[in-house]
Every structure is written in C-alpha cells, then in structure tokens.
Amino acid sequence: MTADVRTREQATKATGQGSRRLRRRYSLLNRRDKIVLATMVAIPTLIQLVLVWIPTVLSVLLSFVRWNGLAFSDIRPAGVSNYQYIFQTYPSFWPALQHNLLWLAFLAVVATPIGLLLAVLLDQNIRGSRIYQSIFFTPVMLSLVLIGVIWQLFYSQNNGLLNFLLGTSGTPQAVDWFGNPHLNIWAALIAATWRHAGYVMILYLAGLKGVDPSLREAAALDGANSVQLFFRVILPVMRPINIVIVVITIIESLRAFDIVYIINGGKNGLELISALVIQFLVGEAQVIGIGSALAVVLLVISLVPIIIYLSRTFKKES
Amino acid sequence: MTETLAPQGVAPALAHVRRNKVRPRYGTHLFLVVMAIAWLIPLLWALFTALRPKADTDKYGYFSFGGAFNLDNFFTAWNQGGFANYFGNSVIITVPTVILTLLLASMMAFAVSRFSWKFNVTLLIMFTAGNLLPPQVLAAPLFEMFKHVSLPYSVSDSGNLLNTYTAVIAVDTAFQIGFCTFVLSNYMKALPHDMTEAAIVDGAGVWRQYWEIIMPLTRPAFAALGTLEVIWIYNDFFWPLLLIQSGNRLPVTTAIHNLQGQFLSNYNLLAAGAIITVIPTLIIYIVLQKQFVAGLTLGASKG
C-alpha cells in the first residue's frame, strides 16, 4: 500500500465521521442534479441486474426444465427431476461435494494458517522481510490456470521434479500425482495452497501493521510469550481481518475450478461442483437443466458465507 | 466496513517502534529460507525446463544439467503458440474492461457514498454480493442470453453476442463493478465533505462535484484498484472459455489451455509457454507491486 493512500486514509478518517451528518440528502437536490445522479446509479445497476442477478434467477428457473440448449421451443417442464438426478442418480455429485468440503478444510487448516504464520513472522521486522514477502506473494499474481500448468511440470510422472527428488522417476513406482484419483486432489490442493497462503499473508500483514504497539508492550510486561501474545492479544484485535479471511477462504473453495479443469477437466478424483456445472453446460454433452440444478446447489451453498459476511459488514450502516 | 480499512489507518512508523530487533532469530530465518525455497521451486523448475532444448533433456533426462541452455524454446513457443495474437486479445479484453469498471464503479460509489437516499445501502449490498457469487452459477443463462441476442453478421460473425470480445468485456465488467464500487465507496465516504460543500456554494452540480472534485481525490485508490483489476482480468480463465469459441480470439490465459494440449509431448515448450504467460504479470508486479498490494488490502473483501 502506498504511503500516499495510507496517509490520505488516515487524514480523512478523522473528519469522515464528523462530516457524515453533512452528507447531502437526495431530496435537497435540484431537478437536473437528480437526473444526473439517477443516471450515474442506473447504468451500473442495470448492468449488474442484467448480467448478474437476472441470470442468477434464470439459473433457478432453468433448473426446473428439460432443455437441450438449442431452440426455446425445446424447453419442457421437468419438475424436480433434475434435482432427483443429481442427488440420487448422478454418482459424481456427492464426491464433488466432499471434494469442495475437503478443499475448504484444507485451505482453512493448512493454507490459511501457513499464510498467518508467514505474516506473523514477517511482521517482526526481520531482515530481508520484503524479499520474503515478494517471494511468497508471487503466486498470487498468477492465474490459477498457469498454476495448474506450472505444477503439472513439477508433478509429471516421468519428467516432473517431484518424482526425480523422490528417486522414483522412470521406475514403475513413479507416482502419478495428477492421474492417480486418490492423490490428485491433494496434489491440486498443494498447488492451490501455494497461491492462497501468499494471499492470506499479504492481507494479514497489512492488518498486523495496524495493531497498536502498546498492546504488545503491555502483554510483554505481563510476561506473555509470543504464542500467548498472538492468541490472546493479536488475534482478537484482528477480528475484522479475520472475518475477511474466513470469507475469502470459503468463497475460494467454492469457486475452485481453474486448477482442476486444466488438470483433467474435473474428472477422475478431481470432481468439484463448479466443474460438474461446466461439464453439463459447455460441452457437446450440454444438458442445461441438470447443469442449472448443479449451479443452484452451488448458489445456495455460496449464499451462506455471502449473507454472513454482508450482514456483518453492513449491519451498522443500515 | 471502515473496520477493514482501519488497520491501514495507523502510521506504519509507529508499528515498528520499540520492537525487539536485537535478538537474532535463527530459527525463524531458517524456517523462512526453507519456505521461500519451497515456494520458488515450481517456478524455477519451469524456468529450468524452459531453458533447455528438448533433445538435451531427452538425452540427459529432465533432472540433469547436461547440454545447452538457451532461449530457443521461448522463440519456438512464441511462434508455434501464436502468443502475439493471444496477447493482443488479452489487451483488447483487459483495457476496456478495466476502464469501464472503474468509471462505472466510481459513479455508483459516488452516488451511494456522498448522498443519502432510500436504497443506497440496499444497492451496495446487491453489488457486493454479486461480486462474491461463483461465476459458474450464472454460466448457463448468460450463455443462452448472449446466444439469443441477434446481431447482423456485419457486427458479429456469429450472428449473436457469442464469440465476441464484447460479451467477455460486458460480463467481466459486471462482475468486477461490485467489488470496485464497494472499495471506492468506502474510500469516498472518508473524503472530507468540506470540499464538495465549498463547490456547492459555488454552484457546482452533481457531475462537477464528481468529476472535478471527488475523482481527482480518489486517484490513489484508482491506481491501486486499476493495477489489481488488470491482473484479475488478465488472469480470468472462465468467461472467455465459456463465451469465445474461436481459438484465435482467446486471451492468453485461456489459450494456454489449448497450448497445453498442443505442447503436451514437449514439456520444454510448455514450460516456455507458461513462463511467457507469466512475464506480463511479473512486470506489473515488479513495477506496480505497491499498488497491487494496496488494491488487495483496500478491499480485503474480494473473494
């Protein structure tokens, strides 16, 4: 964050509270200003409605029809049969849900703590802190697709570094990290961690910079060691950032798609709900109703963290 | 929401004062060095592979130092892969998306943060929520909507909005507006009202307040958000995958998926292609690292 942004933030924060009551009431505006303001609101709102919210509603509607995705006249009502199919018949659905949960658990239990640990260590005014930060942060810049490709080079059964390091390359014992359906989800999770930990680190580091040093001093005087300091003092103070990180972790695990798609299209041990949606939507094998039903399941699950986050964020304002 | 931004409000200098920096922490350093090496290995391995001719790796094995090191794979991958075209597509998609997103989001943010009216919080919630949805939720309806917008062939060779840059730009913009509005509205909320009040006294209308007073003051946030958005749009894989059918119109991030199939039997080329794709983000990262990190932390809400 630039010093520029920060100081402005700082300078404006103090006055921000006081001047809020000066915020102009809409009713005080003249006619021309009202039109200008209405236009400024209407255009983004319209875009948001047409390209985000109406499609969301349509997804729900489409999940109750049978449609091959071609002509509108081919649409037929289907009742809840699409949901019956995914819950009762489709064998990939429950594994996919489990994988999403595993993804969430892994990010929460492994990736996020690694990010926190790195942030806490790097916050200690350590020599070379910036270099370390740059290194850990680099993967955050990369697209998940590229991460999939780069890790594929690393994991490759016959040509990858990992099997060379394990001494198994070229032997029948060479582990097929992306092909073995019992292992590939873990291999993908490690690749995802590579990015997620750096993301969490940078967010937490920004938060830690803001912790009042006198709190640390006081805790140190009370004889708290660094572990106690972190759990008793820092973590509670960092609550707002913690919430953000929890939400990011959940959303990222629901959105996980690119890595598994580039590995094998999200099949054979790498099923995720998002990938199943796409298998039923973009391929030649398009079955819109079933794809939409899967999308609605994803929507419903996603709404839980979204609503929790929004209610916490906007509680005071409304 | 100011809470999210609050930590940045404290002067950084203070945070470091009187911290114990005397005691050397060998354990910490050792840990960090090991982690840093582990973190770099995948990238360095890709670079190492990319620098070696396939003939040499076939002869000596990938895990070896024998043979030549040169940039041949990069040139071959560039030409065979057609990266010039894909990079061009990435620019065609990224630049308008980022400009549109920032412009529209700043208008929305201005309206919700500088004026009180009935639905401003409701709209802000709607915008923020939209940004957090997994894109797969909207895939089918958006696809069908674009398909059923009939256009003359002189405008689109698909006869509809599919397979056009416009479709990708529109959806990317719609998805990113929410996030940018959220961040910018927090930022604008904190700007002093004295300045606009003074302008109003001078008879400035809403547009002048927005364009001549608030926008210039918001420049640091724009720099941060702009950098962040360029990277995100550049990195977007999903929307072009869904909306663009012609291989030669894909942006580089989505095209690498095709190249992966094309170069599969030649890991050296694939590695070179991956490194080529990394380069633009790496340059932005090195030049604009501060802005990028600022953008991320500004709106730590991004999913």
Added chain:
Amino acid sequence: MSNENLSAFSHATGGTMTRRALVSGAVGLGTLAALAACTGTATGGATASKTLTFGSGSSDDVPKRAYAAVVDAFNKKSGDKVTTNTVAHNDFQNNINTYLQGSPDDVFTWFAGYRMRFYAAKDLVAPIDDVWKKIGGQFGAGLAGASTGDDGKKYFVPNYNYPWGFFYRKSVWQAKGYNVPTKFDDLVALAKQMKTDGLTPIAFADKDGWPAMGTFDYINMRTNGYKFHMDLTAHKESWDQKKVKDVFDNWKQLLPYQSPDALGLTWQEGAQALGAGKAGMYLLGSFVTQQFTDPAVLADIDFFPFPEIAVEGTDSVEAPIDGLMLTKKGGDNQAARDFLAFMGTAAGQEAYFSVDKSNLMTVKNADTSAYSDFNKKLAGVISNAKHISQFFDRDALPAMANNVMIPALQGFLKDGTVDTANLEAQAKALYAAQ
C-alpha cells in the same frame, strides 16, 4: 496454432472482420469476382463468394499439415481462398454446440454417427445433397449411409476412416516368439505371458476418458453383437442387464494386464510406451501411428483385429469416419460447397493422404499405390467387415458418453466395479432430456 493460418486481413482488424464483410468487400472490388463466382454451379440461394473459413479440430501436427495440403490443393484448383481456424482437438469437440449455434466458420471437421445426425436434426448444419450429386458415385453404400441424416438428406462428406484394433511391434513379438491371438482366451494368455516377460502387456491411456470406450465397444460387439451395440448406444436396450455385465466381466480378465496408471496417461503417452517397446500391444485407432516419427519404428508396427469372444467372429470393425460438414451459415457460401465437393474427390483425399498416412481414403477411385502393406492390411480389414461401428461417443448421446460413460469407465479401471443399475438410471434421465 490457429493464428498462423489467420489471414493478415483479419489480424489487422483485430479478428472482428466478419465473413460477410469480407465477402461484400470482395464483391465490391469489382464485378469480376462476382462474375467468376456466378459461373460456379448455381444452387438456390447460394451467394457468390471466393473465400471461405474452415474450422478444424485437427490440431495435432500431422493432420493439421494434412488439411493444410488439402486447402492448398483446393486453392490451386479453384482459386478460392480458405482461411483455416484450428482449435485443439478436445476443445473443438467440447465447444461444438456453441460453435454451431454461433457457427463462426463455413466448413468444419466432424464425424459420422449420432453426433452428425443430432445436429442435422436440430437444423444446425446445412444439407449438401447438391454436393453429393457430384461426388456420390465415389462412395460405397456404407459411407453414403453414414453421411445421411434422419431426414434422408446428406450432411457429411467422408474424408478418411481408420480402424481400431491392436497395434504391436513386430520385432518385439518376433524376439519373444508371440503369436497373434484369434480367440479372447489366447489374448488373455498372451497378456499373461507378456507380463512375466516384463512388459506392460496392453498399453492403456485414459486420462482423456474416451480411449477406454474403444475397448468397451469391442468387448461389447464381440460378446453381444453389432446390433446390441447400436441399440445400447441408442438406448433401445437397457444398461441394467446381464449382457452389459458380461462385457465388464470379460474386460475384468484384461484389467490386470493394462497399464496400471492408465488414468494419468494420454493416448500419446500410451503410444510412446508401445513405440519404446515397453508395452506389448495397444488397442487404439490407427491414428496411433502418427506418433511414431521414427520411420524404423513405424515400419515395425503391425495390426491385428480384436479377437473373437462369443458371437459374430470378428465381423464388426470399429472404424470411425472423419470428414467435413457445412455449418448453417456456410450453407450460403458456394465456395464452401465447392470445398466440400473437393474433399469428396480423389484429388482432395490424396492431398490429405500425402501427409497423413495413418488413415485410409474413402473414395473408390483414390490412388492407393502409395498405400504401404500396412495400409493395405487396414483397408482390407475395413472392406471385409460385415458391420462398421463408429465409436461409442459417436454412436451414443454425447451427454451419455461424456458425463456418464467416461466417469463410469474410469471408475471401472480404478477398482474393477461398475454399477449397471446406476448407468441405466442415468441413461434414462439423459436420453429423456433431449
């Protein structure tokens, strides 16, 4: 890849220059172009054109160059300019629905079978009976039938076909004294022997999911016959019956002899194992030979049909036909029709074969003097076959093939089990959804 084939023209306009604009531009240049086009066979509603776009899913090196040779030959003959857009094989197929609904190209590479008839029935491709009037005499009844939609109109021009079967290296087999198996039990015994000799008996690569369908099809046709294969893929037969279970039971005998890590391997990697002499044999289409760039290895490759199991001997051959089709939009373009007709002539197919020798030409009067003994053997297998199947994913509903069979077969390869009742339940839901 594709952009090499992009004309400088469309590149300069950022790729947004449309075909229509190109066409009108060409016509606008002068009456000459229009006149020249008008001298072509006038078909109802076809507009004059001297350019066409060609969407190709043949992205591997050899077929890509082969189609480039066809385009060159066509250009020399007619003067029409063909712009080729090549898309990676799998992506091209995955995107076909969208592609056809948007139809950015005039002509595209496609397959015979259900997947051709489906799009014809949905009116997403243009009928080409006029083209068939010119080229029809060059094709046998089987090929003509495979090019016909449910409405009796022609939609497809065959380019080549290729049989599936077992490929092996003669030198390896000679050194070990192996004999070609004619019965399934012989095959199993041979595989067992190969395993004790330290080979991977049957190379198997199913990362992409579809290659395993070839094995399923053959065991199914050998166990239950050709008609059952067609009825099962059309879902006129239930999946939940003993006949289907028999297929998997027979397959189970081969499972221990297939590459154990098949799910992580691409078919190209499977071919490498065969080429390197690490694998004893490989059940795949004859396109496998494209992977053998070393002429010595290529000359060492031989073929045998899938051995007999229970019924119909080895009467059925899986020999998918690849060719060209016309998109709805390309239906208005006479140059595109001319290009299709050219593909159905000896000149067109010979141009293709001159580069890609792993496939067999389909026109009767093609010059086969360039066929190797190996090609002749493959051609003989096809011409002697009583029944020709396409391939599971070409004969069946795509959703069934992609979303049900691929995971089911991958699951079977994983642990040797398959839930046929579930297959039937899924088939019911998906076939009903069309």
